[in-house]
Amino acid sequence: MRVLGMISGTSHDGIDVAVVDFDLGSGDGGDVLTGRVLHTASTPYPDELRARLVAALPPAPVTLAEVCVLDTLIGQCFAEAAEAAVEQAGPVDLIVSHGQTVFHWVEGTHARGTLQIGQPAWIAERTGAPVLSDVRIRDITAGGHGAPLVSVLDGLLLGGHEGGAAALNLGGISNMTVVRGASLSAYDIGPANALVDAVVSARGLNPRGYDEDGRIAASGQVDERLLAVLLDEPYYGLPAPKSTGKELFHLAYVEEAVARAGTGPSDADLVATLTELTVRTVARDVAAAGVDVLVASGGGCRNPVIMDGLRAALPGVRVSLSDELGAPADDKEAIAFALIGWLTAHGLPGTAPGGTGARAARVLGTLTPGADPLVLPAPLPAPPRSLVLRR
Incomplete structure (x- = not known):
């Protein structure tokens, strides 16, 4: 299964993408997931958009109108980056867009909410592929912090x-x-x-x-x-x-x-x-x-x-x-979100409760259909025990 992972992190300087072709095989003692990293890239935000985004981030006050505009403009930037990746690497089965975090609501030791913008419908419309987005909030509803989600990748790589x-x-x-x-x-x-x-x-x-x-x-x-x-x-x-x-x-x-x-x-x-x-x-x-x-x-x-x-x-x-x-230092988070997409598509949790503090692991994200009817793989009974990444 070919999955395109996308994220703009807390440095809010641009969009990192990674296309990974996942294949589940059998290794000694359990299932081993292999991920072949087909393509990575980084697309900077236009200067004007980055300045507008920075001006809207906490502790600055911001209007809902500005949030709406940024949601569209960032979604369009993600769509362009996704289209470029597909042109380079070929068609993908699923796109995972983390979007851009603009607010992470924490009170004391508890996360109450989180907001990532970058409307995924723009990506689905531009590429024709289904898009998984809003991947953090389900963990928060289960008592977790919704972060760091990359820990699910770390566990498979370092276990x-x-x-x-x-x-x-x-x-x-x-x-x-x-x-x-x-x-x-x-x-x-x-x-x-x-x-x-x-x-x-x-x-x-x-x-x-x-x-x-x-x-x-x-x-x-x-x-x-x-x-x-x-x-x-x-x-x-x-x-x-x-x-x-x-x-x-x-x-x-x-x-x-x-x-x-x-x-x-x-x-x-x-x-x-x-x-x-x-x-x-x-x-x-x-x-x-x-x-x-x-x-x-x-x-x-x-x-x-x-x-x-x-x-x-x-x-x-x-x-x-x-x-x-096998995870280039500049692209690891994009690879992690591609992995989360593969897990969700197979009905598997994308969180490690020990990493986020949630009561239990949860399947993550919200799906936006692409041009064709949405068809997911058959659910898997258990997650892989390890991941091997190759270029």
């Missing part, structure tokens, strides 16, 4: 590692999945690129809106007084499972922390300090997990200041990229 392994995603928010055999736990650690991107964009430090190759951070010095204020954030002390987003970690949050610290760092020192915040929070949690392997993905793993900082802080841990497991 065979003896001694325990962790998968780390460094997007706008950092999240981690810890896998020990059949045991899995996952949660959002805190900001990865979100605060750095907010400062870089607001202060015009890079027209691309992020610290490319960590150059700004490398040119600055960590402001330890400000870092101490940032590390005092109550979220870090909450028990897992937990989730967070830009509803908490945004530009005003940085400005308030600087005011409390009373230090007035330079632009480079501020970026260096926010980058070190990511290193410290991630390294602390990885060390507490007691794993000896850490597999990283997401845009932040292309930042050598972050990766070098993690390796220095975790001398007993082998830190590598998810590329080694």
Whole structure:
């Protein structure tokens, strides 16, 4: 079954896509799912649309009219990206669109709701393929956080590692999945690129809106007084499972922390300090997990200041990229949503309750029919025990 996975993450810079051809075979001791990654790509949002999206994100006030407009414009962008992927890789049986998260409602340790926009009907109309969307909310209704959903992929990829392994995603928010055999736990650690991107964009430090190759951070010095204020954030002390987003970690949050610290760092020192915040929070949690392997993905793993900082802080841990497991670091989340689509199509849960905190695993998503009558494969009695990805 050929599935196209699509997502724009918390960095809201564009749309990542992955076409994966899944085949279920039999391996020693159980079923093994093979996924051949046929195509990956990234499509940036048009500058005007990205600016409009950023202006509507929390804590900014926004009208329902603007939400409606953005839902359409982002849906059309997803449709264009899907059409381009199909032209490159050939027809697909199903498209999974995560869309763009614009609000994730969390009160204390409980998620109450989540909103992803990017109207899937535009994708179905443009490509003729059925579209699975709105994939997070069913987990939330079952008491989970709806995140990190990538943990279902992590469990299948890392379950065979003896001694325990962790998968780390460094997007706008950092999240981690810890896998020990059949045991899995996952949660959002805190900001990865979100605060750095907010400062870089607001202060015009890079027209691309992020610290490319960590150059700004490398040119600055960590402001330890400000870092101490940032590390005092109550979220870090909450028990897992937990989730967070830009509803908490945004530009005003940085400005308030600087005011409390009373230090007035330079632009480079501020970026260096926010980058070190990511290193410290991630390294602390990885060390507490007691794993000896850490597999990283997401845009932040292309930042050598972050990766070098993690390796220095975790001398007993082998830190590598998810590329080694067949999931390119920049495309892993898109591959994960393609997997969720395959699971849903076969009547299988797309969540790991240990990762989201839900009462039980749930089949995910809402289906929008394509041009032809919707025909799903026969349901499977049990999920695969592992996944092997190939290019």
